Amino acid sequence: MLPEAPQILIALEQSGLAAAIRQSTWAYPLANVSHIMALTLFAGAVATMDARLLGAFAAAPPADVVRPARRVAMLGLLLMAVSGSVLFAAEASHVAMNPVFQIKAALIALGILNALLIGRALGAVLDDAPAFQPLPARIRLAAALSLTIWISVAACGRLIAYF
Amino acid sequence: MLRKLTLSLLLMIGSGATVLAHHGWGSYDASKPITVTGSIEASKYENPHATITVKTTDKVWTVTLAPVSRMQGRGASPELVAVGKTVSAYGYSSNVEKDEMRAERITIDGKTIEMR
Numbered sequence: 001m002l003p004e005a006p007q008i009l010i011a012l013e014q015s016g017l018a019a020a021i022r023q024s025t026w027a028y029p030l031a032n033v034s035h036i037m038a039l040t041l042f043a044g045a046v047a048t049m050d051a052r053l054l055g056a057f058a059a060a061p062p063a064d065v066v067r068p069a070r071r072v073a074m075l076g077l078l079l080m081a082v083s084g085s086v087l088f089a090a091e092a093s094h095v096a097m098n099p100v101f102q103i104k105a106a107l108i109a110l111g112i113l114n115a116l117l118i119g120r121a122l123g124a125v126l127d128d129a130p131a132f133q134p135l136p137a138r139i140r141l142a143a144a145l146s147l148t149i150w151i152s153v154a155a156c157g158r159l160i161a162y163f
Numbered sequence: 164m165l166r167k168l169t170l171s172l173l174l175m176i177g178s179g180a181t182v183l184a185h186h187g188w189g190s191y192d193a194s195k196p197i198t199v200t201g202s203i204e205a206s207k208y209e210n211p212h213a214t215i216t217v218k219t220t221d222k223v224w225t226v227t228l229a230p231v232s233r234m235q236g237r238g239a240s241p242e243l244v245a246v247g248k249t250v251s252a253y254g255y256s257s258n259v260e261k262d263e264m265r266a267e268r269i270t271i272d273g274k275t276i277e278m279r
Contacts, residue, residue: 021210025231028210090210162189 005093013092021090031086038083039154042076045069046150053118053143055134062129066122073115100163104156111149118142188279191255191265199224199264200251208234208241215244217252225263226252229278239269239276248272 001010012018021027049069052062088095095101121139129135201219213228228234228244244250254266266278 019209022207023209025210025235029230029232 002093002097005097009092009096012089013094015089018089018092021086027086028090031083034083035080035087035157038076038079039157042073042080043150043154045073045076046146049073050143050147053135054140058132061131062122062135063126066126070119095160098160098163100156100159104153104160107149107153107156111146111153114142114146114149118146188255188265190259191257193255195255196253196267197256197264198251198253199226201249203244203246203248203250206241206244206246208244213239213244215250215252217250222262224252225260226250226254226269227263227265228269233278237276238274239271243271243274244269254278 001013003010021031046069049066051057052060052065052069057065118139121136121142125136125139134140199217199219201217201224203215204218204223205216207214208231210231212230213234215226215228217224217226228239229237234240234244248271251270252264252266253268253270254264257263257265268275268277270276
């Protein structure tokens, strides 16, 4: 336990639930594996979506790629949040004070905000956007930013253990 | 705006890389192996790593062991690393946490068990 962490996170780490996660042989490794599996789902969907926004798979109308990919990405994000919460609870005070985790949390917030903004910008144009025609520059830029952010989030996630 | 965000992002990641390590073998001084011998005062058989507190003649060490499943697989049961047992832990002291070391192997009751 890190005493300088916020009280509520110390309480979380000392809760019966967090103790059960630590004391179970398989809960923690299972959450670890699930987190990585959910990451592959999420990253694959995000990459597909952002690649289409950037102009890849140009023969497909953007809506045909972006809509289903977005649903998979949201499912992946949900699974990541669930498995991530298990990993977080077990060591809440340590993880919260970890500088790389703090960067990761900020990047996740930024990534979600960016996704919401892309969703809003797309709302007006997605249905009518034809194949083979580049999307507006700000949407392409935001898609590139999305890729950068989520790759950075994944890197930070893996690096938490080393800082 | 987007370009500025990307730049600050890269700066954030860059600065993160210079912060000292807290976990993993990287934050332990592998160039100076030590052996900590004493009685186990506390034992946490928990994930992500089991830890024991070992009282030697001059101080109290926190000794980081292996994940629970690996401990079990190698025969380091909770009964083996129980409070009151005498342990000899060969490993490396932390560069970050005071009086913490990570065991490469431990010897208890004449049994030597690898932790890595």
